[in-house]
Amino acid sequence: MPWISDHVARLDPETFYFQFHNLLYAYGRNCSYICYRVKTWKHRSPVSFDWGVFHNQVYAGTHCHSERRFLSWFCAKKLRPDECYHITWFMSWSPCMKCAELVAGFLGMYQNVTLSIFTARLYYFQKPQYRKGLLRLSDQGACVDIMSYQEFKYCWKKFVYSQRRPFRPWKKLKRNYQLLAAELEDILG
DNA sequence: ATTTTCAAT
Numbered sequence: 001m002p003w004i005s006d007h008v009a010r011l012d013p014e015t016f017y018f019q020f021h022n023l024l025y026a027y028g029r030n031c032s033y034i035c036y037r038v039k040t041w042k043h044r045s046p047v048s049f050d051w052g053v054f055h056n057q058v059y060a061g062t063h064c065h066s067e068r069r070f071l072s073w074f075c076a077k078k079l080r081p082d083e084c085y086h087i088t089w090f091m092s093w094s095p096c097m098k099c100a101e102l103v104a105g106f107l108g109m110y111q112n113v114t115l116s117i118f119t120a121r122l123y124y125f126q127k128p129q130y131r132k133g134l135l136r137l138s139d140q141g142a143c144v145d146i147m148s149y150q151e152f153k154y155c156w157k158k159f160v161y162s163q164r165r166p167f168r169p170w171k172k173l174k175r176n177y178q179l180l181a182a183e184l185e186d187i188l189g
Numbered sequence: 190a191t192t193t194t195c196a197a198t
Contacts, residue, residue: 024193027192028193028196030197033195058196064195
């Protein structure tokens, strides 16, 4: 698979501000980004294992969502059966129903891996199948949450070429977060 | 309150 090692470490500020804008109805965000962080344990102490950014890719007419790209890379290059991992995803779009099923299956298969998801926006959140996907992930033990100011600020510092400039929150960040969090709460019951 | 979408007209 050609996309296995094709990910980037950091985002440009403009890309981050546009792609992670937490709108309920986002225009023109025709791609998806995952800023990821993987933690493992050495002698029972948590240690940072890896971090970076994945995005979706179209290769030879095949669409590969960022979640699938991450899992392909992680399973092929990183995952060891005798180690425990905690993965955190900061996503621009929440997973589609197919990716939700894929990731839930992955979590079911690898009991040594746990996952926390923070998403900036909810993908097709009015469609029942997409809502069920998120519920399925949650039922499989994934923590699913909406990115708040705290997560945006963290991502800005960790995953963006911010050149020591401070994170500048956009208008209605907090209000949008509240609306999305209420929607997610409804989805997850 | 908003009506978009891991592109394709």
